[in-house]
Amino acid sequence: MPTRFGKVLLGLACTPVVFLTGCPQQQPVKAPTPQAPPTITATPVQQPAASQVPDYAARAQATRVQQLITQVDRSYNSGLQNYRAGRLDAARMDFDASVDMMLTSGLDIRSIQQLNDEFERVVTAVNALELDALKQGTGFSPKLEAAPLDAANDVTFSPDPELTARLNAELRTTVSDFPLAVNDYVAGFINYFTKSPGGHVHLLRSLERAGKYKDMIQKILREEGVPQDLIYLAVAESGFQPQALNGKSGAGGMWQFMPFAGAYGLTRNGWVDERFDPEKSSRAYARYIKELYNQFGDWYLALAAYDWGPGNVQRAVMRTGYADFWELYRRGNLPGETRNYVPGIIAAIIMAKNPQQYNLTEINPEPPAVYDTVPVGSQVDLRLVADVTNSSVATLVSLNPSLLRLVTPRDMTFDLHIPAGTKDEFQKRISAIPEDKRVSWRFHEVRGGETLSSIAESFHVHASEIASVNDIADGSALDLGDELVIPVAPVNTTSASGAVHIQRYTIRKGDTLITVADRFGVSVEQLRRWNALRSSHVSAGKSLIVSEPVRLAPQGRGARKKSSSAKASTSAKSSSKKTVTASKKPSSSSAKRRR
Structure with a gap:
């Protein structure tokens, strides 16, 4: 079949006349071809003519926009390098960071043309690359086939x-x-x-x-x-x-x-x-x-x-x-x-x-997709959702293919699909975790043979932290089926002003470079290089850089600022198991296109 045509969707400035396909100057947004993704370069902010000298506030905003675009491009291109090298997790962190910087900048993206263009370009490019990974069978979803x-x-x-x-x-x-x-x-x-x-x-x-x-x-x-x-x-x-x-x-x-x-x-x-x-x-x-x-x-x-x-x-x-x-x-x-x-x-x-x-009698239709829907108005990591619904991240990704990340959106309500029959359990268990902790904290049901120490080790946290959050007294044994909230610490990289900072971690008693590297998904050699360490010994209280600038750690992707409270408001530990858009239609002359 011949090459597919691209259709043009009318912009808001186009008059919806039946005989027009689109504005003459408007072309479809092109996502990059996955095999040869583009390297994004900063778009210079247009400077006004000398006769139209802007006021100080306008000049300051123009400078801030240019700096932000430069940071976004640096993060995107870092993700692109990781993508090409097959490091998909690292690429995802970089891509998330490039989008997060714009979303949390405090600037009105839609009203600033250069920033709006940058946002559209980055989002389109990232979506194409992430979904290309799925097509190759390297994501959580099955490999895509040709229609x-x-x-x-x-x-x-x-x-x-x-x-x-x-x-x-x-x-x-x-x-x-x-x-x-x-x-x-x-x-x-x-x-x-x-x-x-x-x-x-x-x-x-x-x-x-x-x-x-x-x-x-x-x-x-x-x-x-x-x-x-x-x-x-x-x-x-x-x-x-x-x-x-x-x-x-x-x-x-x-x-x-x-x-x-x-x-x-x-x-x-x-x-x-x-x-x-x-x-x-x-x-x-x-x-x-x-x-x-x-x-x-x-x-x-x-x-x-x-x-x-x-x-x-x-x-x-x-x-x-x-x-x-x-x-x-x-x-x-x-x-x-x-x-x-x-x-x-x-x-x-x-x-x-x-x-x-x-000869289609051998068809074995896939079973109908059935699920419960829960409106979520704040960020929740899908790993936590998998914990509280006793399912898997892969299952949740399959039920929520519109999510571009492993976390629900901030500042909007998202209809989260979870396995059928788990709605009540989800709502009871998730209520034990403070809203601002749901991007990093986890939930765990105690299995046979597990101890507080073994659970802490598996989540890379300290046993004392789990005991504190769940009100477990010293020396108390865990029972089969006990439900625990796991206080995994987030790593916050974005300030309220939108500036991106180096990620740091304060060494605690019992930490080693190996455990810190494992916790933040980096290598020991990277920790030594970033912190100019000559040996593997680190002392409690020392602050370490745990990632390169502009890169988000897995737990920190889209996380809110850590609150001063260290405990959940509700105890999740028990001695026995307990259940804890207005539609906008395209105009009649608009055209959709794909291939």
Whole structure:
């Protein structure tokens, strides 16, 4: 199949006229190609003309913005080096730091053009790199696969009159709420998905993954008044993979929306990207495809507009005088991608509705995604969530694919999905941990053979700290099933003004360079180099630099300033086990694009 086209989403300054695709000067935001990610360089702050000398406050802000952009670029490029070297954890820390510096700077990002450009550039680049790691199977999520239509990119189809005639006969008994047409173009895709081993496997896996989301998506389509069989548009877009990302255009998610802030009523910032939320993005898809249908009055043209852009389709109709997809196809007025896009989706619908005729009876659909939802208004680390729900970080990442980090956002409410049946347990257990400690503290249920010392060692904390927070008296033994709050210390790198400082740690009795290095995820040699140490001996009370400037330690990513309180307000220890956006639709002339 030919190279995918990028569509342009109208900016706010564009008048929503049906015949325009976008502002002439506006181009889609390009995410970097993962194989050759760019090195970001600082964008100079534009200086005013001599005749327009700004006041002192303006000059001071311009200087501060330039310094911030320089720091952000340094952190991003450090992450880029780590990414290229395969050090994904270190890269993630650097990338998080580059975004955190802007979010916590105290500056109005959107009102300062240079800073807004920097924010959009960094977030787009980081998202592309992090999701590319997932595509390679190096993240918490499974390795991403090509969508079926992507797999058919270079395939050509010869007419098969016999197959077309048989399909027309079968169509009489195929029940669908979407208008189905069979011709040589549709038959070509059915032939490919049936006889090509690669095409058949890709379609099979897509339909298996669909089982996880089918009930939810079809419910949304029904509520929005959209044919439920349009669920199979996801076969063409992503193969039902919620974290699918196009490295060239930056389009992402199951429905492959472009990364424009606020478009389609989906939130996108340094913490979350709702294009990757299966439920919210499906709602956005249903509303957008219905809007396109209302504009063109034809489902095939609506699909073409979804792929190529409504402005492009409108112009093709006006040029030829034909508001008919197949006529535009035959006259060569559509790009190759769109020519394949519509018949490919029709083929997927027909085959999914008739599995026995097309050797799809071996499909083993993934079980429906079921989960509890808890609104979270402050930051919570997913490792803590995994602790209190007796699940794993991988499970939580799978349930919350829109999260760009292993921590929920600050300053906004996030609908956190947790394993079904764990909501009550989550709320009881999380209440034992102060809100400002939930980015670093952990939760642990005592297992057989464990002691306070062994638990402290596993979390790299001191046993006395666990005892203090949980009101455990000296000499008291732990019982099987006891629930403990683990006070893992955060490392804070960002001040209230947004300045980034070197991370330091004060040596405590019993610490060694090895235990400190292990605690902060660095090497002993790095500690020696950063602190100019000539030996491995360190004395209690000595302050050590535990990371390079501008890099966040794992526990400190997005952490709030440590409060003066050292204890949880509620004891979590017991002698026996106890349970402790306004929607913004794109204009009718806007265009989404992906690949």
